[in-house]
Amino acid sequence: MSVLLQQLANGVVQGALIALIALGYTMVYGIIQLINFAHGEVFMVSSYGGLATFTLLPDDLKKSPAVALPLMFLGGILVAVVVAVIMERFAYRPLRNAPRLAPLITALGVSVFLQEAVRVWYPDATSNLPYPKVFPTGNLTLGTISVPWTGVLLVVLSVGLSIGLQTYVNRSRMGRAMRATAQDPDTAKLMGINPDRVIVLTFIFGAVLAGVAGVMFGGYLNNINIDMGFQNGIFAFTAAVLGGVGSIRGAVIGAFIIGLIKTLAGQYMPGGTQYDYVWIFVVLILVLVFRPQGLFGEPERVRA
Amino acid sequence: MRKHLVKSAAIVGATLLVVAACGTNDKTEAGGTGGSCDTSKGTLTVGVVAPLSGNLSALGIGIKQSAELAVDEANKKCTVKGYKLQVSAQDDEANPAKGAQAATKLSTDPNVVGVVGTLNSSVAQTVQPILQGKKIPQVSPANTNPSLTRGNEFLTAPKRQFDNYFRVCATDDLQGPFAANYMVEKAGKKKIAIITDGKTYGKGLADEFSKQVAKKGGTIVGNETIGEKDTDFSGVVSKIKALAPEAVYYGGEYPAAGPLSKQLKDGGLNVPLMGGDGIYDQKFIDLGGKEGDLATSVGAPTESLDTAKAFVNAYKEKFGKEDYAAYGAFSYDAANAIIGALAKTVEGGEWGDAKRDAMLTNVGSYSGSGATGEVKFDQYGDSTNKVLTVYQVAGTKWDDVQTGEYTG
Numbered sequence: 001m002s003v004l005l006q007q008l009a010n011g012v013v014q015g016a017l018i019a020l021i022a023l024g025y026t027m028v029y030g031i032i033q034l035i036n037f038a039h040g041e042v043f044m045v046s047s048y049g050g051l052a053t054f055t056l057l058p059d060d061l062k063k064s065p066a067v068a069l070p071l072m073f074l075g076g077i078l079v080a081v082v083v084a085v086i087m088e089r090f091a092y093r094p095l096r097n098a099p100r101l102a103p104l105i106t107a108l109g110v111s112v113f114l115q116e117a118v119r120v121w122y123p124d125a126t127s128n129l130p131y132p133k134v135f136p137t138g139n140l141t142l143g144t145i146s147v148p149w150t151g152v153l154l155v156v157l158s159v160g161l162s163i164g165l166q167t168y169v170n171r172s173r174m175g176r177a178m179r180a181t182a183q184d185p186d187t188a189k190l191m192g193i194n195p196d197r198v199i200v201l202t203f204i205f206g207a208v209l210a211g212v213a214g215v216m217f218g219g220y221l222n223n224i225n226i227d228m229g230f231q232n233g234i235f236a237f238t239a240a241v242l243g244g245v246g247s248i249r250g251a252v253i254g255a256f257i258i259g260l261i262k263t264l265a266g267q268y269m270p271g272g273t274q275y276d277y278v279w280i281f282v283v284l285i286l287v288l289v290f291r292p293q294g295l296f297g298e299p300e301r302v303r304a
Numbered sequence: 305m306r307k308h309l310v311k312s313a314a315i316v317g318a319t320l321l322v323v324a325a326c327g328t329n330d331k332t333e334a335g336g337t338g339g340s341c342d343t344s345k346g347t348l349t350v351g352v353v354a355p356l357s358g359n360l361s362a363l364g365i366g367i368k369q370s371a372e373l374a375v376d377e378a379n380k381k382c383t384v385k386g387y388k389l390q391v392s393a394q395d396d397e398a399n400p401a402k403g404a405q406a407a408t409k410l411s412t413d414p415n416v417v418g419v420v421g422t423l424n425s426s427v428a429q430t431v432q433p434i435l436q437g438k439k440i441p442q443v444s445p446a447n448t449n450p451s452l453t454r455g456n457e458f459l460t461a462p463k464r465q466f467d468n469y470f471r472v473c474a475t476d477d478l479q480g481p482f483a484a485n486y487m488v489e490k491a492g493k494k495k496i497a498i499i500t501d502g503k504t505y506g507k508g509l510a511d512e513f514s515k516q517v518a519k520k521g522g523t524i525v526g527n528e529t530i531g532e533k534d535t536d537f538s539g540v541v542s543k544i545k546a547l548a549p550e551a552v553y554y555g556g557e558y559p560a561a562g563p564l565s566k567q568l569k570d571g572g573l574n575v576p577l578m579g580g581d582g583i584y585d586q587k588f589i590d591l592g593g594k595e596g597d598l599a600t601s602v603g604a605p606t607e608s609l610d611t612a613k614a615f616v617n618a619y620k621e622k623f624g625k626e627d628y629a630a631y632g633a634f635s636y637d638a639a640n641a642i643i644g645a646l647a648k649t650v651e652g653g654e655w656g657d658a659k660r661d662a663m664l665t666n667v668g669s670y671s672g673s674g675a676t677g678e679v680k681f682d683q684y685g686d687s688t689n690k691v692l693t694v695y696q697v698a699g700t701k702w703d704d705v706q707t708g709e710y711t712g
Binding site for chain 1: 357358359360361362502528529530531533534535536538539540542543545546559562563566567570571572587590591592
């Protein structure tokens with residue numbers, strides 16, 4: 001029983017991380033129907049951005065987490081936002097009216113470019129880099145289960161930010177513009193909405209969330225590498241598809257489902273952790289066969 | 305619209321170019337000047353295949369630079385009459401497919417006389433047949449999987465696999481049991497959980513370890529496999545913790561082992577993690593290896609060997625820092641075996657494809673005193689030097705705690 005509870009807790013923490021990334025996938029897809037495969041890499045560069053910020057801090061500030069931590073988040077988010085905006089402007093906007101395959105291929109290109117850029121230019125990035133230990137250490141212990149405080153923070157941030165995002169999209173004026181652009185960009189334009197602004201903002205939101213995830217990832221696991229974007233990006237993409245691409249709630253729930261399947265399959269299914277990915281994709285395939293629009297998605301509209 | 309398409313095509317093109325440029329970076333470096341030697345017959349190449357980038361690059365760069373050092377010294381000493389030597393280092397990124405590409409590139413160069421490498425046993429499996437096809441001797445400083453020389457039935461029916469393949473380090477059928485003896489007899493841990501990355505090296509090593517633990521009266525309480533690129537091991541940690549082992553043995557390399565050790569501790573299982581030569585690196589400690597963690601590695605501690613002092617000093621002088629890593633001294637010896645055999649092969653004659661058979665024979669019969677001790681090969685191509693060492697993390701570095709030969 002205690003093992004089950006512990007694995008559930010592990011799954012929730014993993015799900016929280018995936019959720020932060022999955023939101024970026026789902027929002028961009030919801031608005032311009034682009035699977036932004038480079039989004040995982042935005043998460044990765046933000047992690048290096050946070051690390052670089054820490055490295056550049058003067059020594060006395062490095063020792064005080066209360067200052068260093070917020071600055072690292074700021075640095076990580078800033079790098080993510082800059083990368084995402086440049087990426088949108090130069091890799092996706094010129095292809096906005098091109099056939100859908102073109103921006104998809106560009107996205108893959110951007111993804112490889114970002115990985116290689118970090119590998120070549122970031123000092124020592126060819127191997128795992130240890131992350132500074134500025135986060136609170138120790139575990140939250142509840143009975144027999146224990147979760148590192150960084151994991152708890154990750155869950156709180158993930159759930160809080162996704163509720164905030166959902167509220168913003170549903171309540172604010174800009175959120176309404178986003179939903180309008182998602183429904184029909186041309187009509188939205190006629191109503192006085194500037195689609196370019198909406199799209200850039202969508203990328204920025206995605207990048208901010210990925211930035212938070214990137215720095216938290218480093219804090220939670222204490223080491224980062226250039227493959228982390230691809231690996232977690234694929235999980236996030238799967239989570240978004242599972243929940244229904246375009247749905248914020250779907251992406252978050254999909255992410256938690258994946259986190260839980262991963263740890264539970266590792267514990268209880270034959271083959272153990274060696275085959276945990278298999279079960280994630282088995283569930284994904286089953287969902288796609290029986291409910292192609294995902295758990296919370298709407299059936300695809302045929303545009304006039 | 306047309307203009308936009310052109311622009312984006314240009315961006316895609318530029319991206320691909322950059323990527324391609326990264327992939328084909330010419331990593332060939334000259335091995336120093338020929339000095340005052342006679343180099344009238346031209347230049348011959350010693351190839352290196354090792355991970356120069358990626359997670360294991362710390363080990364790979366140690367291999368490459370140590371081979372360069374050996375070639376440099378040979379050029380200064382005019383070891384190979386009439387020729388200047390150079391190193392051509394190819395990056396295998398610890399990936400068998402990349403290793404095959406690197407080996408193919410080297411094997412198509414008629415001036416390549418031998419190859420130092422690879423680091424990974426799994427990469428060796430794809431490199432061996434390619435180099436054998438061209439009769440190029442391969443001397444590995446680091447492959448420890450016994451099947452590479454003696455086949456899958458290496459204990460009961462050993463059979464030479466590739467007549468061009470040699471190695472200067474001891475194998476896992478010695479290293480695994482050596483670790484098991486230490487764990488059960490010296491450290492007194494009877495309940496041990498196994499975690500591996502499922503690759504040729506890690507799995508092979510863990511299997512040999514497990515067999516010996518059982519022989520010595522210990523129990524293996526669990527057997528888990530993790531993905532080599534995984535970063536979050538909380539699932540495995542919880543699963544292992546429930547089995548309450550007294551120690552964990554990890555078959556794999558330091559990029560996963562360091563974080564795994566830390567996550568074991570964070571997850572409430574503060575027991576020593578032990579591994580093989582794949583985790584014996586400073587990076588293991590940087591990435592989370594904790595006090596009391598153990599590793600076995602091939603050979604005796606480099607610093608403590610009289611024979612290695614000259615190597616260590618020369619390395620520091622040439623490269624500034626002390627980062628020859630776990631296999632530096634072995635790589636230096638491997639390169640010297642190739643150079644020594646080459647000197648014998650071309651003595652008074654010229655290098656050419658006709659000399660390749662003689663070259664293989666000469667590597668096989670090579671015998672010399674190297675940085676790691678005696679360098680000599682048995683009938684399977686394995687090193688006759690079977691010395692192993694157990695290391696333990698103390699503070700922020702590795703300390704050697706036991707050196708010896710595995711005797712059963």
